[in-house]
Amino acid sequence: MSEITATELDRRTLLRRAAAVGLAATPAVGMLSGCVGGGAEEEAPKQAEGEKSADNPLGVDPKTGIEIVIFDGGLGTKYATDVDTPLYNKKWPDSKVTYSATQEVSTVVQPRINAGDPPDMINNSGSKLMDFGAVVNAGQAQDLTELFAAPSLDVAGKTVAETLVPGAIEQGTYNGKPYAVNYAYTVFGLWYNKALFAKNNWTVPATWSEFTALLDKIKAAGITPYGYAGANASYYQVRAILTSAGKIGGEQVLKDIDNLKPGAWTNDAIVKAAAAWAEVGKTYLDKSFLGLKHTEIQLRQNQDKLAFYPCGSWLENEQAKDTPPGFEYAVAPYPSVTAADTLPATALNAAAGEIYFVAAKGKNPRGGMEYLRTMLSKEAALGFTKLTKSLTVVAGAADGVTISPGLTSANEAVGKAGKDIFMGYLFDTWYKKLDDESRAATNDLMFKDYDAKKFADRMEAAAQVVAADSSVTKFTRS
Amino acid sequence: MRHGRTPFIIGFLAVPVALYATFVVAAYIQTFQLAFTNWSGLGTIKYVGFDNFERLWNDDLFWRSVGHNLYLLILLPIITIAIALVFAFLLNAGGGSHGGKTRGIFGSKFYRVIFFFPQLMALAIVAVIFGRVFSTDESGMLNGLFPESWSPWLFLADERWALTCILAVMVWQAVGFYVVLFSAGMGSIEQEVYEAAALDGANRITLFFKITIPLLWNTLQVAWVYLGIAAFDAFALVNIMSVDRGGPDGATSVLAMMIYRNAFEYSQAGYASALGVALFFLTLTFAALTLRVTRREAH
The missing domain is CATH 3.40.190.10 (Periplasmic binding protein-like II)
Incomplete structure (x- = not known):
């Protein structure tokens, strides 16, 4: 057996090999994404099918799991x-x-x-x-x-x-x-604690000036008036901004964004909405929220340290374990930004x-x-x-x-909105890269620059890059 | 015995080589192949030549990410090795020479165990813990130490400092391992060398620079390569700790993070593969450079 150890590796060779093994630590994409290229070109496996009938309109095979x-x-x-x-x-x-x-x-x-x-x-x-x-x-x-x-x-x-x-x-x-x-x-809007608002005689705002006046009052009461989680949930704020833009200019504004229409992001409605929200960011947002996650922010709201939180109606269920007794979730539609908004204050983003x-x-x-x-x-x-x-x-x-206060409130909001319900936008699921850009741009707008024009220009540029990218599959809506 | 040698070696090597070939070599070859396609991660594959690399060249975020990786590449090894060397020296020879034997400072055996603890923790857990340490509100460990009247430090939410926070965690986790590695290296340095030097009147600092470091050179070299490769990764920490994963606004984006996002979130496996190829060559260049630059015993 001595021959095996006879050719001793010198140290340098060993080091070089060690370095080569270390290279394996860098990710190899092909492996991570599983078997490449399978599936699509192959024939589908034999699929179960049963007899179609009035009782079985889809032709399910009753024996197949x-x-x-x-x-x-x-x-x-x-x-x-x-x-x-x-x-x-x-x-x-x-x-x-x-x-x-x-x-x-x-x-x-x-x-x-x-x-x-x-x-x-x-x-x-x-x-x-x-x-x-x-x-x-x-x-x-x-x-x-x-x-x-x-x-x-x-x-x-x-x-x-x-x-x-x-x-x-x-x-x-x-x-x-x-x-x-x-x-x-899902019903989107401003979520708040109805009990806290009733105790302080705060009423839900319908116009932007009512909104900021209320935020001032809440601030004076020692509660953070408004906030969202910058670290991982800035898309909640993206939705707030775009919902306001939709209310100002009508749903077409959002459709143009989805369709990557040139100038969609620099539309006046977007700039106005971004400017209004940037003002909220500048005056009422706690700067430390940029580093916090949604769970932390939502817990703050449950502790009545935060008044308004932009979110969807899953919030109540998500927070069920942390919501103290007496806390009553309720939702308000985003207030009108201008007196000339295309959609009324009760208009709701529900999707x-x-x-x-x-x-x-x-x-x-x-x-x-x-x-x-x-x-x-x-x-x-x-x-x-x-x-x-x-x-x-x-x-x-x-x-x-009757199931829960938040759900009842959401149901009521849907009722009040009547025909003025719009489903919002789809670019975030269609073009993930644009979604990420909107999150970063929104954090910038709300925490750092407060510059609506810059926000609009940046998103417009990013949207046009996506539009020009032939490797991205495009979708349209009308 | 000669005739038994080949089957014996094959017996030992077959399994690891097969595993390596399947999960590393084959994956790499496929990555190189995919880098020339616009594959989305699903469906059909179309070859597009050097398009992905052209896009890479014009991608600001790519260059910023490379910059961040280089920042980590330069600072992570320097800081980690410096700290680990000092600790290892203190543990092994910091107590000075007594009766002809060098020994560590008081309690060195205890410290040796403590230093190794961070190495035992899963990276994801480390990231979550440090996420709490750096938290931007008063519940954060560091911000909790400051008086309430101070406005909170933003740490990871401040684009000027976010990457440095990540670097600090990488150093924290790595130091323990290299303390042990260097300790082992120092342990194998002959006592007589230290004795002789001490007889010639060398103090502790001279011992460290003139005896310990030169005799530890090979170990340092390995440490440098390993830490460099760790600096090319940094994915887990960035993914878990940073604002908006790689933010704020790209301030902590690294190549591995970009690869992940392009492959699994943007459905651009082809572009992600091109990034992977770029990372491959960067790592290779680094390893080759390190081994060449640090070559000492060539004389």
């Missing part, structure tokens, strides 16, 4: 395990539902899609969601036209499409075809969110669609709302049911 992946986030997962799956199995007892939950949807699902073995129904959500535009573009999402045309599970005489709130399907429509169910109906889609190349896409049809029944929708304190796109499913 389905696999679902649920995002484990603010909404929890109980609605899937305790409401949807039992309801699905009531109709299809022999179709086994294989369930898993994850916080990192893209990490778990994307490699499986690439490998040609996707789960059947996927809840694409959370900070690690897959770029859904890319999923659609790669032909990996099932066309859901059939699902929406099928009769509703428990509303007699109506198709699934007819039971949904206006705009619900459009939001999952890519280039004319529906590929996703956006299930949760369908939480993407659920069926993998086109899975083993049982029909079962996946049937699972979605189950979710879109009135019974499942009410169960979801009760468990998550979030409304759904199933119209009127939660009417007349």
Whole structure:
């Protein structure tokens, strides 16, 4: 055996090899993204299909199981395990539902899609969601036209499409075809503690001057009047700014942004909205919030150290554990910026969110669609709302049911807004890079520069870079 | 025995080489291939020649990220090695010479264990802990120490200091390991050398610079390469600690962070691969330069 050690490595060789091994520490993208190039070109595996009938409009094979992946986030997962799956199995007892939950949807699902073995129904959500535009573009999402045309599970005489709130399907429509169910109906606005406001006789503002006057009063009372988390949730503030812009100039302003129209960001409405919010940032924002995360800010609000917080209606459920008794969440629409705003002060930004889609190349896409049809029944929708304190796109499913103060307030706001509900914008999901730019630019606007013109110019430039980039798939809306 | 040698070596090497070839070499080759495509991460692959590298060249954030990596590359090894050397010297020879034996300062065995603790903690946990240390409100450990009347220090939220905060954490975590490494190196230096030098009247400082450092040179070289490679990474800390992951406004963006975002968030796996290729060559250049520049025993 002595020969083996006879050729002794000299130290230098050893060092050089050590350095070479160290190179392995640098990330190799090809490996991280899983098997490259699989899936798309390959033939789809044999997919289960059963006989279509009035009772089985989607042609589900009753014996084949389905696999679902649920995002484990603010909404929890109980609605899937305790409401949807039992309801699905009531109709299809022999179709086994294989369930898993994850916080990192893209990490778990994307490699499986690439490998040609996707789960059947996927809840694409959370900070690690897959770029859904890319999923659609790669032909990996099932066309859901059939699902929406099928009769509703428990509303007699109506198709699934007819039971949904206006705009619900459009939001999952890519280039004319529906590929996703956006299930949760989220109301955006200024969230506050109704009890605290009642105690101090503070009334919810409708105009910008009322708003700033109230912020002054709150500041004088020793409470931070307004705040958002710069470290990881600046997109809440992006939404505040753009909602104000939408109210000033109408929804077309936001559509132009989504369509990457030249000059969309330098529109007067955007500049005015940004200027109004920059003033709030300059005068009322706590500078340390730039370094804080949303959980920290939301906790402050629960402790009555922060009055207004721009957020969506998932907030109440997300904070359920930390909300002290006596704290009553309520939402107010963003106040009008000018007297000449296109939309009234009651106008509301409410949007369908939480993407659920069926993998086109899975083993049982029909079962996946049937699972979605189950979710879109009135019974499942009410169960979801009760468990998550979030409304759904199933119209009127939660009417007349008292669940929580925040939800009641959101429902009322929807009622008051009437026809003046707009779903906002989609550029943040369509063009992730532009989304990131808007977050950085907003932090700059609210914490550092307070310069609305600079904000608009910077976003305009970034939008035009995206528009000119041929490697980015473009989407349009009307 | 000669005839038994080849199968024996193959037996030992087969598994590691196969693993290395699959998960490192093959992945790298694929990265190089993808760098010339506009692959989104899903779907079909189209070759676009040098487009990605042209975009890279014109990407401000890329150059800023390279700058940040270089900043870490220069400061991380210097600071870490300096601190680790001082500690290791104190632990091994800082107590001076007694009865012909050098020894560490009082309690050195205890310190040796303590210094190693940061190395045992997962990077993600370290990042979360330091996120609390640097928190910008009064709940932050550092801001909590200051009087309430002071306006809070922004640390990671201040673009002038954010990267330095990250650097501080990297140094904090690395020092322990290199203290142990250098201690081992110092332990293998013959006592007689120190004795002889002490007899010639060398004081502790002279001992350190004239005896310890030259005899430790090879270990220092390894440390330098390893720390340099760590400086090219920094992904976990930036991802978890920094404002807006790489912010505020790109102030802490590093190449690894850019690769991650382009590959998994912007659906631009092709561009991300081009970034990976750039990082590969930067690391390689660094390693080659370090080994060349620090070559000493060539005489």
